[in-house]
Amino acid sequence: MEIKFITLNLQNYKSHRNLEVKFGDLTKISGENAKGKSSIPESISWLLYNTDTFGSKLDPTPLTYEVDETLVQLLLSADGKQLLLGRGLKKGKAQYYINEVPSKAGEFNEIVAQLFEKELFLSLFNPSFFFTLPWEKQRASLLQYVSAPINKEVLKHLPEAQSEVLERSLKKHNIADLEKIHKDNKNKKDKTYIAAQSKTKTLQEQLNQLSEEKMDIDSIKAELAQIDKKVRELEVEMDSAWEKNQAFNKLQSQILSIQDQIEMSKERWPLIKNEVIQDTCRTCKRPLDEESVEAVKADKEKRMVEYKANHNSLLTKRELLKEELGKLEFIDVSELREEISEVDTKGQPLREAIRIYSQYQNLDTQVKSAAADEAAILQDLKASIFILDSIKAFKAKEAELQGEKVQALFTTLSVRLFKQNKGDGEIKPDFEIEMDGKAYRTLSLSEGIRAGLELRDVLSRQSELITPCFVDNAESITRFKQPNGQLIISRVVPDQELTIEAVSE
Template sequence: MLVRFNTLTLQNYKCHRELEVKFGDLTKITADNAKGKSSIPESVSWLFYGTDALGGKTDPTPITYGADETLVQLLLSVDEKQLLLGRGLKKGKTQYYINEVPSKAGDFNEVVEQMFDKDLFLSLFNPSYFFTLHWEKQRGMLLQYVSAPARKEVLKHLPETLSTTLEKYLKKHSLDDLEKIHKDNKNRKDKAYIAAQSKTKTLQEQLGMIKKPEMDIDSLRAESDELTKQIQEADELPAKAWENNKKINSLQNEIQFLAEQRDHMKAQFPALKNEQINDSCRTCGQSLDEESRSKAEEDKSKRIAEFKKKYDGIVLKRKELEEELSKLEYIDATEQQQKVRELEATRDKLMDQIRIYDRYSSLHTQVKNAEADEAATLQDLNASIFILDSIKQFKAKEAELQGEKVQVLFTSLSIKLFEELKNGDFKPSFEIEMDGKGYRKLSLSEGIRAGLELRDVLSKQSELITPCFVDNAESITSFKQPNGQLIISRVVAGQDLKVEVE
């Protein structure tokens, strides 16, 4: 897109009551200080955006005189199609005009936005404007038209081991996701590896506290099994004696209990036998008739019969138990029990040795497993570290290649797109240097040349050509002619405002 300024008309704009500027390929504005040179380009930015040429606030109203209305109109051509835009200020209210037709702010802004982006236009129109932007905005504007190097191109410049590994993983995940995955895994495996090392060390220390048993464990186990068999055989008699003697003691206790029951019933029987039948009821006290008395005697006889039956049962039961007891004989297994204890003592000594061996063997196995787990954790950790290092190298090479793609656009400027951190990572940055000096350290003339070179790169990359305004042109002896119309402003002592067109 080619944008050209044709005619600028100012009415009551700052120090200009009435001013018409016709622009050519080269427009020279000369005058002494405070004669309104800078107001001319400022009026253009105020017309488009309501700001000065650096994007700041500005007051367009007259400075040394009074007026009811301020008006700026610019006849421009966009790809040879003419457009007349106007912005005015009347009684504090902004007015807009499109081809002399009063318009709404939204319609006016839409026309301007369709032509060009604000930051891009102001950077092309006033090269100093670009350097007022935040570095992220500057970086974004420049890289907007420079594609990042392709992944395959970056991988091609890396060592084969790195590129092969990354290429395999990048088929499944993006570079950022892959980095997140392995940063998370590295953090987890760092902790897991420390824990694994601690576990291995603890187990090794525990193993070191046990002297390695020098023994034929199979012979010990066989000997222990044989002793267990002998103990089981030797324990048969004591077990049998215990059951037999337990039975004798139980019968003796039961016979004694039955004898006590029998003697107690003998003592109770005379009272039951000699019990008198009263003439009155034992419960209610009423006199008993013949029938009732007969029933009472029957009840007594019945209770005596039941008593005798129970007594006879006890006597019979005791006799049966005595007969059973007479068939049993107390077994003395003291010697056999002593033999069992001696066998068990011998076996216990063997079992102590076997337990020491088993403890040592178990710890030895745990140490081997812990060492294997530690090695596997370290391997997993190192794999993530390798991938993260590969990603760092990928980003470093990507930054280098992207920097080369940007740098080739410039002749005298150096562009820094990335900053390397202490940990080897790269973070986006943006800095412009000329002859090893940052923009803020450049002289006025150096700053103008830097701005013009960057302005031309932006113009070529965006394919937008606009007029270019160079202020303080007297401070620079020569510079490369920018594409598009050139408007220069110079201070000439003692001279009134003068506009010349070539």
């Protein structure tokens, strides 16, 4: 789209009570200082955005006289289609006009937004405006028209190993997510690797404290097996002796029990034998008849017979048990117990040797396992470090290629889009425009104007928007390249009234 200014009308705008400006392909504004030269382009930005040409708030009311209303009207064409826009200020209240029809602010702003975006227009209209933006906005404004190099284009410039690992990884994740994943993994593996190293070192120190003596462990185990076999045989023999002694003790205990019963029986015999036969009733004291006396005698005889039978039975049992006990032998196991202890003691050094050998082997296995874990963690850590280094190289090459694309847009200016951190070498977004090796902020007035005009034309070409361009203080610059679109220049001419001259191509 090409925007052209046709006519500008100012009523009570700052020092201009009533001014009409007709624009040509080249419009020259000249005059002494304080004659209102800068107010003319400012009125256009105020009309469109209520700001000056640098985007700052602006009060359009005159300072030297009182007025009820201020009005700015601009007739312009957009690709040949004319549009008359107006903004006024009446008793402090804003007024808007579209083709002389009073309109609401929203309608007016929508029409302006359809023509161009605010910061883009101000950058094209005032070549110095762009450099007042924060560098992030400057960078974004320029890069929105330049596509970043595609991954394949960047990868082919990297070393083969880096290119291959990134090509595989970028099938699953974009470069930003891939970097986050491996930064997180690196941080975790850094800590895990330190812990793994500590574990391996501790186990190795424990292993070093044990000496792996050269021994025939199989022979030792075989010798110990023979000792254990002998101990088991002796223990079986001791168990057999214990069982026999148990039987001996049991018979002996039974004999003693029967002997106690015999002794008790002996004590009962005199009582029965010497029992006196009474001829009177023990209860009523009445004399017993002869038949009753005989019955008492018969009862005593009976009890004496029963006693003798029981007593003889006990004697017989005792003799039988003694006879059985005589057939048994009580075995003294003290020597057997000492022999078991002696044989078992011979196995203790062998068991200790086997224990130390087993402990050494176990620790050796743990050391090897810990070392393998440590190596695996280190390999994983190195893989993430390699990918992060590859990403760093990718970003650096991407920045370089993107910088080349942007740089190709300019003829005399150089543009820096990235910077490299000194500490970690990370590539970070940045923005700096230089001319002849000097940053824009250090340029002289004339150099700054030339730099602004070149940048302005790049933005115009890339955005495919042509607008008028205003160059202030044109007297400070002897030559510059004609920008595309209409050109409005302002010069200070001592002792001259405001003069406006429109020149066609």
